[in-house]
Amino acid sequence: MSSSKWFNAVHLLVCPVTVLLGYLINAYGYGTALQATLNKDGLVNAVFVKKGWFWTSLVGWWCIIRYRAVPGATGRGRRRIAQSLKRYTILTVWWYVFTQGIWFGVGPIMDLVFVYTGGHCHYDVFDNAGHVNQDFQGSVTRTQRALALIHNVLTLHGDDQDHHEKKLWSRSVGSIQDVLQTAESANVTASAAAGINSFIHDQMHRWQGPLTTSAQCRRFGGHWAGGHDPSGHVFLTTLMCMFLLGELRVFGRRALAHLYAQKWHLLGMVTRLFDTGPLWTWRRCGGARPMSCGARLWRALVEPPVACAAALLRLTRCIACDHPVVVLLALLVTWLWQLLLTAVASHFHTVREHISGLLAAYLVTGVVYARDAAALRLV
Numbered sequence: 001m002s003s004s005k006w007f008n009a010v011h012l013l014v015c016p017v018t019v020l021l022g023y024l025i026n027a028y029g030y031g032t033a034l035q036a037t038l039n040k041d042g043l044v045n046a047v048f049v050k051k052g053w054f055w056t057s058l059v060g061w062w063c064i065i066r067y068r069a070v071p072g073a074t075g076r077g078r079r080r081i082a083q084s085l086k087r088y089t090i091l092t093v094w095w096y097v098f099t100q101g102i103w104f105g106v107g108p109i110m111d112l113v114f115v116y117t118g119g120h121c122h123y124d125v126f127d128n129a130g131h132v133n134q135d136f137q138g139s140v141t142r143t144q145r146a147l148a149l150i151h152n153v154l155t156l157h158g159d160d161q162d163h164h165e166k167k168l169w170s171r172s173v174g175s176i177q178d179v180l181q182t183a184e185s186a187n188v189t190a191s192a193a194a195g196i197n198s199f200i201h202d203q204m205h206r207w208q209g210p211l212t213t214s215a216q217c218r219r220f221g222g223h224w225a226g227g228h229d230p231s232g233h234v235f236l237t238t239l240m241c242m243f244l245l246g247e248l249r250v251f252g253r254r255a256l257a258h259l260y261a262q263k264w265h266l267l268g269m270v271t272r273l274f275d276t277g278p279l280w281t282w283r284r285c286g287g288a289r290p291m292s293c294g295a296r297l298w299r300a301l302v303e304p305p306v307a308c309a310a311a312l313l314r315l316t317r318c319i320a321c322d323h324p325v326v327v328l329l330a331l332l333v334t335w336l337w338q339l340l341l342t343a344v345a346s347h348f349h350t351v352r353e354h355i356s357g358l359l360a361a362y363l364v365t366g367v368v369y370a371r372d373a374a375a376l377r378l379v
């Protein structure tokens, strides 16, 4: 099979196979260990994955521009950038309308699907036993944050309650206060739990509404449940991987050839990072004219970290400026790893919700790159 056909196969299959691998890991009982590494509020998820289209745009475009030069064919280089910009614009618009919003006041497609299949922003704070509902926010931190927000809203609108609601209002505020102060279950009876939940739901929708998107619901401490919720993470990671692999086809061969041609230079820069150990330096200070103890300590303890930092800066600048394809490949591996974690984390979504997120990204990127396949094959 030619290298172009291999790349085609990888481009088409890597995301579905990654999701399938996640399911197999779960099926064979290895999912629990992987799920333990997953942190919704972690730096990687909050700063990189959730803002992944920004990072992917930045690194992708830096590579497209850095590797655009085709020797002696500036016209072809410009045509390629124009084609990449067209593909990128289509995928960015699709990313936006599927995850951010279709229009002012109109939620994104993934939330419209959810709402039209019966989904809602719930406030099932207490379960039937009068304890805080474990499914409400999924973690103690998020539950405490949500309850504090609900408590603030109810307190802010305490005077807006009519006589009938006043009693329910004070019981709701009191129950939430109990949980916030003791971080344990409030003394809410089973019969009262449903009434308090319903009151909190009505108040939050009244004062903070409309809560018709997952972002608004999450922002105001609600629980987005009850409908078919396509996985935004599966959609986003698939879209990003398909874009990076698709554009890698344009410049990948040239970029990797350039990287291979400079392999020894890069290897030398990497080994210099480790060539600064204090013992190694101490031994080198011996020699024919041994140095004073102070001078040897300076050479062994101060100079190595400085030399290491300088070597790291040189290596970073070399990769960022001359071999950004390394950063692109690192980003690709990160998104695939996050896609695997999302597939393993079965408690977040059903398989159908994963598949709908995958198909939503896969179909659009598949059409975009299939249309340009002929032009890409000539690359």
Ligand SMILES: CCCCCCCC/C=C\CCCCCCCC(=O)SCCNC(=O)CCNC(=O)[C@H](O)C(C)(C)COP(=O)(O)O
Binding pocket: 049, 050, 051, 052, 053, 054, 055, 057, 058, 061, 081, 085, 092, 099, 100, 214, 215, 230, 231, 232, 233, 236
């Ligand atoms: C010569 C031509 C040059 C072309 C110029 C291109 C330059 C490229 C550089 C930058 C362009 C950037 C354009 C895109 C901007 C993207 C901005 C962002 O990504 S900001 C992040 C906004 N989103 C968020 O903050 C996260 C919101 N959350 C979500 O979207 C969802 O949580 C989720 C989709 C991440 C997960 O879904 P859910 O099911 O968990 O709700």
Ligand SMILES: Nc1ncnc2c1ncn2[C@@H]1O[C@H](COP(=O)(O)O)[C@@H](OP(=O)(O)O)[C@H]1O
Binding pocket: 038, 039, 040, 041, 045, 218, 230, 231, 232, 233, 234, 338, 339, 341, 342, 345, 348, 349
């Ligand atoms: N790989 C991953 N790492 C961390 N959190 C993840 C994740 N995949 C999904 N999640 C979290 O699981 C929830 C459902 O994700 P999605 O709907 O995008 O598949 C989201 O929670 P939040 O939206 O409350 O942050 C998301 O942050």
